[in-house]
Amino acid sequence: MKVLAADLQEFCERALTGIGVSAIDAKTTADALVMTDTWGVFTHGTKLLAGYMRRLEGGGWKVKGVPRIDRQGPGWAIVDGDHSLGQVGGRYAIELGISKAKNTGIAYVGLKNTAHIGAAGCFAAAAARQGFIGIVMGNDIPSVAAPNSRTAVLGSNPLAYSVPAKRHDPILLDMATAAVAGGKVYAAHQRGQAIPPTWLIGPDGRPTTDGSLYPQSAALAAMAGHKGYGLGMLAEILAGAVTGGAMTWTVGSWIFDEPSKPSFHNAGFIVIDVNTIAREEEFLNRIDGLIDELHAAPKADGSDRIFVPGEMEWERRRHALSHGIDLPADVVEKLMIVAEKTGLTLA
Numbered sequence: 001m002k003v004l005a006a007d008l009q010e011f012c013e014r015a016l017t018g019i020g021v022s023a024i025d026a027k028t029t030a031d032a033l034v035m036t037d038t039w040g041v042f043t044h045g046t047k048l049l050a051g052y053m054r055r056l057e058g059g060g061w062k063v064k065g066v067p068r069i070d071r072q073g074p075g076w077a078i079v080d081g082d083h084s085l086g087q088v089g090g091r092y093a094i095e096l097g098i099s100k101a102k103n104t105g106i107a108y109v110g111l112k113n114t115a116h117i118g119a120a121g122c123f124a125a126a127a128a129r130q131g132f133i134g135i136v137m138g139n140d141i142p143s144v145a146a147p148n149s150r151t152a153v154l155g156s157n158p159l160a161y162s163v164p165a166k167r168h169d170p171i172l173l174d175m176a177t178a179a180v181a182g183g184k185v186y187a188a189h190q191r192g193q194a195i196p197p198t199w200l201i202g203p204d205g206r207p208t209t210d211g212s213l214y215p216q217s218a219a220l221a222a223m224a225g226h227k228g229y230g231l232g233m234l235a236e237i238l239a240g241a242v243t244g245g246a247m248t249w250t251v252g253s254w255i256f257d258e259p260s261k262p263s264f265h266n267a268g269f270i271v272i273d274v275n276t277i278a279r280e281e282e283f284l285n286r287i288d289g290l291i292d293e294l295h296a297a298p299k300a301d302g303s304d305r306i307f308v309p310g311e312m313e314w315e316r317r318r319h320a321l322s323h324g325i326d327l328p329a330d331v332v333e334k335l336m337i338v339a340e341k342t343g344l345t346l347a
Contacts, residue, residue, distance in 0.1 A: 001332045002324040007347040009034045012049055015338050019056055020063040021085070029087040032122040037327065038320040039313035041174070043183030044119040047331040050338050051255060052085065052116070058259025060252075061085060061115045067092040070112075075104035078243055081114030083262045087122070089114035090136075090267060094123040097271035098132055105276040109269045110238070112245030116140075116254045117267050120160035121174030121310075128162035128170035131280065133272040136160045137235035138265065141251045144178045145219035147226050150205040152219035155251065156182055157235035162310070164274065166284035168291045172310025177232035178220035185214050190330050238268035 012030035017023055029052075037045035055061045065084025069077050077096055081089030093111040100107035117123075120136040127134025140155030156178035163171040176182075180199045188195055189211030200218045202208035208218055222228035240247035245266035252263035274283045291308050299306065327335070339346055 001327045001346075003327060003346060004324050005034055005038055005321050008037065008046060008325060011335070011338075011344055011346050012046055014344055015049060015053065015342050016056075018342050018344075019053060021056070022064070025085060025088045028091050029085050032087040032091075032118050034325075035122055035125075035317070036119040037325050037331070038317040039119075039121075040316040040320075041119060041313070042328050042331050043181055043187055045331065046327075047183075047334045048116070048118060050334045050341075053338065053341075055115070055254055055259045055263070056085075060254075060257070060259050060261045060263065065089075067111070067114075069096070075100055075106065076108045076110075078110045078112065081111050081265075083113055083115065086115040086117035086265060086267075090117045090120075090123045090269075091126070093267065093269045094126055094134065094136070094271065097134075097269045098127060098130060098273075101132060101271040101273040102276070105273050107271045108238075108242075109271075110243035110245075111267045111269065112240075112243040112264075113262070114265050114267065115263055116265055117158075119174055120158040120267070121162065121172055121313075123269065124160040124162035124174070125170060125172055125310075127271050128164045128172070131164050131274060133164070133274060134160075134162045135270040135272075136267060137238050138267040139236050139239040139245075139247065139251060140265065141253045142248050143182050143215055143220050144222055144229075144232060145201040145205070146222065146229050148205070149219075150201070150203060152215075154222075154229070154232040154236055154248065156220055157232045157239070159231055159235055163287060164284060165287045165291060166281075167288045168308075169310060169314040171287070171291070171308055172313060175223070176220075177223050177228045177235060179223050179228070180220065182215065182220060185211055185220070187328075187330055189214075235268070238270075239266040242268060 013026040016026035033046045062083045065082035067089045070080045093109045097107045097109040124134035142152035146153045156176040160174040195209045195211040197207045246264035254263040
């Protein structure tokens with residue numbers, strides 16, 4: 001289905017306000033979900049809306065939750081998300097980090113007791129759009145095996161960063177520390193597509209291509225083996241340990257747990273104020289120069305372009321905003337569940 005971004009935004013906002021979410025929180029959440037779809041990252045976009053609504057209606061996440069500062073200092077804060085939507089808690093945390101970084105040059109904000117935060121890159125990009133470097137990490141219920149393990153030990157803990165530029169779009173990387181996000185395994189299996197042998201670890205501790213085993217009898221492989229495993233631990237520490245929030249198996253499954261249960265997700269946000277630490281104009285010119293240098297590097301045979309992280313996503317977004325978003329069938333299926341439940345129509 002092709003849908004205009006504005007129509008999809010309105011659909012999501014009306015669906016959320018229809019179950020009691022405030023207009024501002026509904027817009028914050030819809031902004032992030034629709035942006036993710038415009039990037040072409042459909043596993044973390046509006047496909048999640050039906051599941052989010054199920055947990056909100058079940059009470060595990062609070063329709064009227066209000067993030068609040070638990071404790072803070074000049075360059076740091078710990079925020080209790082009050083089990084509100086992760087996009088709401090995440091936006092509060094990144095904006096608080098930006099405010100503090102303006103005074104201290106760099107700030108850390110930890111967010112505990114939140115919901116699934118969706119695409120971490122949305123928050124990092126929000127910082128970069130305001131001239132800050134944003135780094136975001138989160139934790140989740142274990143789904144990723146460690147090297148030599150037969151079971152999951154860490155979540156597919158996301159790591160994202162975004163860096164402002166002047167002539168170019170912000171640099172943007174948003175990745176799972178697993179070889180692939182769990183949602184991509186679900187999507188591929190639902191579509192009947194083959195699972196690459198690098199995605200999953202079977203119950204014997206060896207790679208498997210059987211997507212039906214995940215997550216009950218298989219775990220995601222760590223990205224780049226021990227390297228992804230190490231980055232996943234960093235995310236666990238900055239999101240869970242520092243905040244005092246839930247870690248590893250004490251984080252809930254927002255998909256499989258009873259919707260009446262909180263999921264206790266957590267995230268860590270680091271914001272760097274370029275204007276405080278560096279000469280802003282010089283820094284932005286250096287980033288543009290770096291991007292230009294990478295673009296100009298010798299191309300592999302058969303290739304005519306070198307991309308920097310995020311470049312594909314920003315180009316997809318511009319195209320989607322101008323021509324509409326081509327939603328995959330599995331996303332449409334989830335949106336139709338919302339439409340049937342709410343009586344709303346997705347144009």
